[in-house]
Amino acid sequence: MIRRHSAAKGLALAAALGLGLAACSTSAEGSGGEGSDSAEPLVIGTILPITGTLAFLGPPEVAGVGLAVDDINEAGGVLGNDVSVEWGDSGDTTDLSVAGGTATDLIGKGVSAVVGAASSGVSLAVVDQFEEAGVMQISPANTATDLSGYGDFFARTAPPDTVQGAALGSQILDDGHLRVGFLVQNEAYGNGLRDNVQKAIESGGGEAVYGATGAGQEFAPGETNFGAQVTALLATQPDAIAIIAFEETVAIINELVAQGWSFSGTTYFCDGNLSNYGDQFDAGTLAGVKGTLPGAQADEEFQQRLNDWYSENESGTLNDYSYAAESYDATILAALAAVRGGATDGQTIADNIKAVSGAEGGTEVTTFAEGVEALENGDEIHYVGKAGIGPLNESNDPSSAFIGIYEYGDDNTYTYSRSVEGKA
Known part of the structure; x- marks a missing residue:
């Protein structure tokens, strides 16, 4: 043992x-x-x-x-x-x-x-x-x-994020969203995943209205104050927001709540912040939020x-x-x-x-x-x-993988919805 x-x-x-x-x-x-x-x-x-x-x-x-x-x-x-x-x-x-x-x-x-x-x-x-x-x-x-x-x-x-990015972008499009704002941490993971989600959204006729590749609107890892970023994002009138972050997500959610954003069916997480938040937020705050996580459901x-x-x-x-x-x-x-x-x-x-x-x-x-x-x-x-x-494969990446799609309930915890399989 x-x-x-x-x-x-x-x-x-x-x-x-x-x-x-x-x-x-x-x-x-x-x-x-x-x-x-x-x-x-x-x-x-x-x-x-x-x-x-x-x-x-x-x-x-x-x-x-x-x-x-x-x-x-x-x-x-x-x-x-x-x-x-x-x-x-x-x-x-x-x-x-x-x-x-x-x-x-x-x-x-x-x-x-x-x-x-x-x-x-x-x-x-x-x-x-x-x-x-x-x-x-x-x-x-x-x-x-x-x-x-x-x-x-x-x-x-x-x-690699080519697989998760395509899955998350497709989910956002499937839910009927075309104007997508991104809140992205400025490092390899955040920028790379955002780039691939954005590609998928644009290939489906959508656009990134905030936090897009090259716009310079990413935040530093460990940031705790998101008032200015959220204000600027909401001013672009997105119909969906994708949050690509780690623990910073708690502060982001609190700021979005303070500024009146409605989360159900409009907000998307990824593997870096797909977590069971429970009583960190008021009951129902995250109801209807969706997220992606690489890997088959255990x-x-x-x-x-x-x-x-x-x-x-x-x-x-x-x-x-x-x-x-x-x-x-x-x-x-x-x-x-x-x-x-x-x-x-x-x-x-x-x-x-x-x-x-x-x-x-x-x-x-x-x-x-x-x-x-x-x-x-x-x-x-x-x-x-x-x-x-x-x-x-030759890049030492998995040649194929499943991406799980999850959805949050009233208790601010997520449950498995379905999986999609993609190739690297």
Whole structure:
């Protein structure tokens, strides 16, 4: 059982996080676990949001990694050894020193792969650091198009914003809106997703009346005062507003309420702010708001297993499951790549991760144990994970992915409506 002490409990700095043993091997490349006698135990690091504006995504992502490692170890581990985890905080783009410190610590302790970050802007700040150290980075939540094909040591289990942007733009058009205002945070994720939503809206005959690409109306990450932005946006008389932000969304909603905006059927969220807000707002405030989230809807059995793990290891309850499946799959893919290559170093994982995701075809497997069995039989494998993504393509992006459409009720929490499948 993998346990951790929550970094939220007083550990705001990455330097305070406990870090573990090195995981490197010089075993020759191979298949089916050759070289396992000399392989070091696989140690996976995490760089996930325990603090900062994306901290609401931390619990489900942590649970996804922890549950995956438990499943791997219950199936016999990687190349004969149990996998261990070194937990780290990514913070957010308002203070990149948190992520930088975590990356330095994880590299110094010799982890072979890291799961994270959640923020594309954070990953762009540390991805070169990991690659130079030969550490494979697998993000469960990065969607910025800037990261497509970034390098051999970066992959993701969430689709790029070309997929989510098309889905969100199409939903806005399907709801009959043609004059769309954007409130967008000024960093890689916000700008990239806005660009793709705007393209979809314009291709359908709509227009961006505020916050458009090149208009210079984005806000800085961490902004708390949105009076001027909301006043300027509403002056353009939009019939819909798309909010592309993180924790700043609470202040944005409060300002829109103060200025009389009607939310039902006119307001749209995305993965960065699709959260259960509950009593943070008056009942009914968000009723009718819609949002998108990459990934297939987690089934009830998987949700229960995630909750059980989080309750036992973190003494808490999960409020939602955003990117839990992608975090689980990222961890399983790293372990299967090590098994296929017969070693646990980052280069081996980088060399084999596409293949175990199904890029070479092969036997479909749905668990780590099934994957190991097929590899030991000399088969190529296609790991069909919890998130429902297609094999990694040449850019190390999922070749296909589902985007969930969700809608808020009177209790300011969201429920699943439907999914659409798109290709990267």
